[in-house]
Amino acid sequence: MRIARININQPVAEPDAVDLQLIEPLIRKYKGKKGNLIPLLQGTQDIYGYLPRRAFEKIADETGLNLCDMFGVATFYAQFRLKPVGKHIIKVCHGTACHVQNAKEISEALEEALKIKDGETTEDRFYTLESVACLGCCSLAPVMMIGDQSYGKLTGNEATKIVKNIRISENN
Amino acid sequence: MTKTTVTVGLGSCGIAAGAGKTFDKIRAMKETEKLDFELKKTSCIGMCYCEPLVEIRDETGDYLYGDVTEERAIEIIEKHINQKDPIRDYIVYTDLFDAPENEFINSQVKIVLRNCGYMDPESIEEYEAREGYQAILKIGLQKIAREEVIRTVLDSGIRGRGGGGFPTGLKWKYANANKSAEKYVICNADEGDPGAFMDRSVLEGDPHSVLEGMIIAAYAIEANQGVIYCRAEYPLAIKRLNIALKQAREKGYLGKDIAGISGFDFDIYIKEGAGAFVCGEETALIASVEGERGMPRRRPPFPAVSGLWKKPTNINNVETFANIPWIILNGAGAFAAYGTEKSKGTKVFALAGKVKHSGLVEVPMGMTIRDVIFKLGGGIKKNKRFKAVQMGGPSGGCIPEYLADTIVDYDSVNATGAIMGSGGMVVMDESTCMVDVAKFFLDFTRKESCGKCTFCRMGTMRMLEILDRITNGKGMEGDLDKLELLAYQIKDNSLCGLGQTAPNPVLTTIKYFRDEYEAHIFHHKCPAKVCRPLLTYTVDPEKCTGCLVCLKNCPVKAITGERKKTHFIDQAICTKCGVCFSKCKFESIVLS
Numbered sequence: 001m002r003i004a005r006i007n008i009n010q011p012v013a014e015p016d017a018v019d020l021q022l023i024e025p026l027i028r029k030y031k032g033k034k035g036n037l038i039p040l041l042q043g044t045q046d047i048y049g050y051l052p053r054r055a056f057e058k059i060a061d062e063t064g065l066n067l068c069d070m071f072g073v074a075t076f077y078a079q080f081r082l083k084p085v086g087k088h089i090i091k092v093c094h095g096t097a098c099h100v101q102n103a104k105e106i107s108e109a110l111e112e113a114l115k116i117k118d119g120e121t122t123e124d125r126f127y128t129l130e131s132v133a134c135l136g137c138c139s140l141a142p143v144m145m146i147g148d149q150s151y152g153k154l155t156g157n158e159a160t161k162i163v164k165n166i167r168i169s170e171n172n
Numbered sequence: 173m174t175k176t177t178v179t180v181g182l183g184s185c186g187i188a189a190g191a192g193k194t195f196d197k198i199r200a201m202k203e204t205e206k207l208d209f210e211l212k213k214t215s216c217i218g219m220c221y222c223e224p225l226v227e228i229r230d231e232t233g234d235y236l237y238g239d240v241t242e243e244r245a246i247e248i249i250e251k252h253i254n255q256k257d258p259i260r261d262y263i264v265y266t267d268l269f270d271a272p273e274n275e276f277i278n279s280q281v282k283i284v285l286r287n288c289g290y291m292d293p294e295s296i297e298e299y300e301a302r303e304g305y306q307a308i309l310k311i312g313l314q315k316i317a318r319e320e321v322i323r324t325v326l327d328s329g330i331r332g333r334g335g336g337g338f339p340t341g342l343k344w345k346y347a348n349a350n351k352s353a354e355k356y357v358i359c360n361a362d363e364g365d366p367g368a369f370m371d372r373s374v375l376e377g378d379p380h381s382v383l384e385g386m387i388i389a390a391y392a393i394e395a396n397q398g399v400i401y402c403r404a405e406y407p408l409a410i411k412r413l414n415i416a417l418k419q420a421r422e423k424g425y426l427g428k429d430i431a432g433i434s435g436f437d438f439d440i441y442i443k444e445g446a447g448a449f450v451c452g453e454e455t456a457l458i459a460s461v462e463g464e465r466g467m468p469r470r471r472p473p474f475p476a477v478s479g480l481w482k483k484p485t486n487i488n489n490v491e492t493f494a495n496i497p498w499i500i501l502n503g504a505g506a507f508a509a510y511g512t513e514k515s516k517g518t519k520v521f522a523l524a525g526k527v528k529h530s531g532l533v534e535v536p537m538g539m540t541i542r543d544v545i546f547k548l549g550g551g552i553k554k555n556k557r558f559k560a561v562q563m564g565g566p567s568g569g570c571i572p573e574y575l576a577d578t579i580v581d582y583d584s585v586n587a588t589g590a591i592m593g594s595g596g597m598v599v600m601d602e603s604t605c606m607v608d609v610a611k612f613f614l615d616f617t618r619k620e621s622c623g624k625c626t627f628c629r630m631g632t633m634r635m636l637e638i639l640d641r642i643t644n645g646k647g648m649e650g651d652l653d654k655l656e657l658l659a660y661q662i663k664d665n666s667l668c669g670l671g672q673t674a675p676n677p678v679l680t681t682i683k684y685f686r687d688e689y690e691a692h693i694f695h696h697k698c699p700a701k702v703c704r705p706l707l708t709y710t711v712d713p714e715k716c717t718g719c720l721v722c723l724k725n726c727p728v729k730a731i732t733g734e735r736k737k738t739h740f741i742d743q744a745i746c747t748k749c750g751v752c753f754s755k756c757k758f759e760s761i762v763l764s
Contacts, residue, residue, distance in 0.1 A: 034481065037463035038446055042404075069464075076465040076622075078447030079404055095366030096562060096598045097524035099612050105754060133449065133616065134366035135405055137188050138524035138596075139220030139531050148407050150188035156754065 018052045023059070031063050037073055040065075041080055050081040078132075086121045086128040090163065091145040095134030101141040107131060109156025110144075113163060126167060176209040176253065180240075181225040181289060183216030183376050184408050185369075185531075190241065191224035197242045198226070201249050209253060215377035217289025218532035219276065222264050225289075228252055238264035238273070276529055279548055281510060283518050284333075284370075284494045285534045288377030293412050296419040299380040305425055307497035308387050312431025321392045322348060325496065327504035329516030334360055334452070334489030335564065335593040336669075337515075337582045343486055346476035347393040350484040355395035357386050357438075358480065358487040360457060361402040361409070364449040365565030366616065368596035370520040371490040373532055375402065375409035378494065379416035383440065385493030387430060388500060390438040393486050398440035401457050404447065413442055449566075449620035453668050454487045456622065467622045468668035489594070491520055511537035515581035519592070525562075525599040526553045535580075542576040545599055556601040560684070564593025566613045566620075567673030569680030570606060589680045591673070605702035606685040607692050610678045611639040617674035628671030631662040635678060643703040647693030652682060704748045707763045713738045715760035722752035722761065 026043040030036035040063070044055050051074055060067045074080040092107045107118060110129055114122055121128040137143045140152025144159060151162055180186075180195040195213070202211055219225060222238030226248065229235075235258055237248055244262060251257045264273040282288075291298040299305070311321060326341025347355070359382060363371040374382065386398045402410055417440060420426045428437045448466045450456045456466040458480050479485025495517065499507045508516045515537040521544060524530050528550035535544060541561060545551070552558050560570045569590030571578065578584050585592045600609070618632040635658050638651050659675030666672045682689060691697045698706040711722075711731075718736040730746040733739030741752070741761075753761045 035443075035461055035463040038443075038460065042444060042446065073463070073465055076448065080446065096565070096596070096612070097367045097530075099366075100525050100598060100600060100604055100609075108754075132405070133364065133620075134368070135184075136363065136369035136372040137185050138367050138369055138522060138598075139185055140188050140223075141524065141530075143188060150184060152185070152188040 018048055018054055020054060020058050022047050023055060027059060027062050036063070037065060037070065038077075041070070041074055045080060048084075050084050084121070084125070086125050088126065088146055088166065089128045089130060091130050091132045091135065092159075093133075093135045093137070093141070093143045093145070094131045095138065095141075097138035098134075098141040098143055103142040105156045106142050106144060106154050106159045109160050110163065113160040127163065176228065176230040177212055178209050178249075178253070179212040179214050179227045179229070181215065181217060181223060181227075182213045183373060184406075185216055185220040186223045186225065187408075189220075189223035193242050194224045194226065194240050194245045197245050198249060201246065207249070207253060213292055213294075214289050215293050216373045216532065217277075218280075218285060218373070218534070219264070219273065219529075220531035221529050222273065225264075228258075230256075232258075233268045234266060235263050235268075236265040236271075236273075237262045273529075276533075276548055276550075280534050281518050281536050282534050283498050283507070284374060284381075284491050284520050285377075285532065286498065287381065288373055291378070293377050293379060294415050296380060296416070296423060299378070303501060304380055304497075305384055305423075307500035308384055308391070308425065308431045310500065311388065311391060312433045318348060318392050318394065321388065321500070324500060324504045325392070328499045328507040329504075329511070329514075330492065330495055330499065330507065331515065331582060332489060333491035333495070333519065333594070335365075335567065335591065337592070340488060340492055343476060343488070344389060344392050346474070347395075347484050347486040350477050352484050354397070354481070354483045355393060356480045356483060356485040357390045357393065357395045357398040358454075358457065358461070358485060359386055359398070359400040359490060359493055360452060360454065360487055361400055361406075361490050362445050362452040362457060363403065363406075363490070363594065364452045364620075365567075365594050365596045367524050367562070367598045368522050368565060368594050370522050370532060370595050372406050372409055374490050374494050374520075375406065376412055379409075379412045380420065381494045381497060382413075382490055383416055383420055383425070385488075385496035386440060387425060387438060388496050389486055389488065389493070391430075391433065391436055393484070395484075395486065396437050396439075398438060399461055399480070400440060400442045401445060401451070401461060402442055403445040405445075410442060410444065417442070448622075449616070450622045450668070450670050453670060456668065457487065458485065465622070467624050468670075470667060491595075512579065512581045514583055519580070519595055521580075521595045521597050523549050523597050523599065525597075526556065526601040526604070527551070527599040528553055537581040538579050540577045540579050541571065544580060544597070545576070549599065552599065552601050556603065558599070559602050559604060560600045560606065562590075562598040562600065562609065562677075563596070564591040564673075564676070565596050566617050567591055567669065567676055568593045568596075569676045570600070570609065570684065571680070572684040575684075589676070589683060591676070603700055603702070605643075605698055605700035606681045606688050607639065607643055607698075608700075608702050610681045611636065611643055613677040614639060614674065617670060621670060621674070625666045625668075625671055627662045627665040628667075628674065631658050632671075632674055634658055635662075635675065639678070642689065642692045643698075644705045645692075645696045645703075647689075647696075649693075651693060652686070652689060656682065701763045704750050707748055708743065709741055709746060709748060709750075709752060710762050710764065711739050711741055712760045712762045715758050717758050717760070719758070721755050721757070725751050725755050727751065 143152045224240045226237045226240045322344045330340045331337045451460045451466040455469040460466040475485040520534045533548050562570050614636045623629045716738045723731040730742045
């Protein structure tokens with residue numbers, strides 16, 4: 001269970017201002033269909049990068065789904081994010097093969113370079129750093145994935161370099 | 173004259189190794205120099221340790237080049253294509269002469285992986301040219317009855333390749349026996365075992381074989397709707413599946429009256445997973461498709477009786493489905509000719525960890541673990557000592573070196589305390605701490621526990637706390653007994669496979685590596701030098717150059733020293749964080 005992500009001591013943030021019209025086609029597509037909750041949430045996250053509180057409320061209003069069921073599902077699955085994320089999400093693999101090939105070093109090097117901890121986003125909202133279970137590229141351990149691109153056979157230094165280069169190339 | 177073809181391996185592993193750049197470079201060369209060959213794409217052939225791979229086929233034969241970086245690609249095109257002079261040193265496999273990796277490919281029997289790496293996965297025509305869809309067409313043409321199809325699958329002896337090992341033919345028989353207007357076929361593509369990537373390779377490399385397997389299953393049990401539950405962490409697999417589905421519909425393999433069988437209508441949609449390991453369990457998977465939290469349900473009733481939307485459902489793993497068309501075309505006897513008495517056929521293993529040849533291998537059941545690791549796997553990296561192999565993912569266990577002659581089949585592996593599982597084999601050497609491995613797996617299963625059963629939810633947490641103490645040097649007398657007691661209680665009182673097997677890594681490591689646990693608990697030592705709180709960091713005066721790097725980076729200022737003079741670590745202040753070890757460029761920080 002994703003207990004770590006539900007922090008009772010954090011004050012409830014003001015709901016983000018988001019353009020709710022963006023999810024209307026999605027709601028129309030799945031309204032009334034069986035088993036639509038997860039695809040609805042996945043589609044919403046594809047649009048906003050995370051699940052804004054207001055989006056939950058809109059979907060609940062228009063499809064008749066229960067808000068508590070929706071939260072129950074959103075907090076159960078690791079894929080769903082309830083807070084905004086950075087432009088790029090760095091997923092460092094901590095599967096068995098990567099663990100045995102020192103994946104810890106990669107996470108630590110990135111934490112130091114980006115000055116954030118695992119699960120956090122950089123202040124400029126450019127990067128979010130995550131540990132994931134297994135990306136399936138085990139022969140190239142240790143591995144990290146940024147967007148759809150995988151990088152294998154990493155060392156802490158190489159991972160840091162890749163991350164810096166992406167930022168440099170996007171700033172140009 | 174056959175046209176020369178240059179094929180680049182573009183599976184996820186290949187791309188992660190840089191194959192995308194290699195492909196672009198070759199394409200650029202072809203265009204600027206107007207070279208005459210066909211440039212094609214394929215997916216993973218299983219030789220992940222040599223990626224990027226490029227195959228050149230010309231009138232003299234077939235050549236597979238390995239480790240093809242952009243620079244090597246330029247060289248190879250220059251010499252092999254332009255000067256017709258193959259570069260022997262770079263060739264890893266060919267049947268024209270003895271290449272270094274010939275044994276890796278030739279020792280395998282490829283049934284599931286028959287097309288992976290040999291065709292463009294985005295081309296249905298290439299699949300059809302390799303006997304694709306011939307199995308379902310044969311069933312239609314020869315009017316083979318449903319019961320006959322089920323009998324063939326039963327006689328082949330194939331057992332569920334996802335880890336359960338349940339006879340597939342029996343599953344189909346039960347699903348067929350329960351009559352209903354609405355029935356479902358589900359493909360479990362939620363490969364969540366860390367260290368396993370067999371299903372990913374099949375989905376990326378030969379998606380049509382899975383579709384065909386599902387179509388045959390749907391015919392056998394009279395289902396009209398299929399679902400592929402694929403984890404979202406496999407974007408390339410999902411993309412290729414979508415392309416394959418579109419192509420299959422266009423050619424009439426999905427839709428109405430398939431293969432000319434009147435009334436046989438079937439279509440498939442993809443449901444993306446959302447990141448929950450427990451959804452690999454069939455009832456949790458069904459709950460997830462129904463839009464709920466992936467929490468397992470009580471069985472009976474089994475899915476064959478009451479599954480998706482409470483209708484009869486047949487769920488099989490990707491690898492199981494990929495075997496089906498081959499079995500139908502070649503017959504049950506051909507499949508049963510491979511393997512052992514109770515475990516027929518072949519199995520795909522994902523070799524990873526400290527093995528030289530990490531990648532995918534498909535071998536007949538009955539090979540010994542030693543042969544798989546040393547003959548096919550090439551042995552241990554840097555020729556270190558083989559310590560253990562972890563089989564079966566977080567549900568499995570660690571098999572020690574002295575049991576390496578165990579044969580690989582469902583029952584023999586179960587007898588060791590591990591399970592064959594989905595086929596992940598993570599090889600470990602003397603630098604792996606078995607207590608740390610047990611803790612790693614337990615941490616994983618605790619996080620992934622759905623929380624429904626008290627023993628699984630709380631028991632794994634308690635076991636993890638004990639392991640945490642042990643790896644931090646605070647182990648106590650009685651810890652091992654407590655771990656074992658908790659383990660058996662969790663196994664007995666959990667509803668689903670996750671809870672029932674979560675304690676396995678701990679139980680097998682205690683059974684086979686008790687001495688390591690005792691070293692941690694009673695002597696506060698980690699023999700493999702992994703558990704940092706149990707290590708002492710000292711500076712080797714012979715190697716230290718006095719560069720001040722470790723001193724500057726120490727977060728608690730435990731290091732003293734001057735430029736060009738040996739540095740010194742004060743053990744009283746040192747928190748054993750390991751930063752100095754990772755920063756030192758001269759390997760002068762010693763762990764003991």
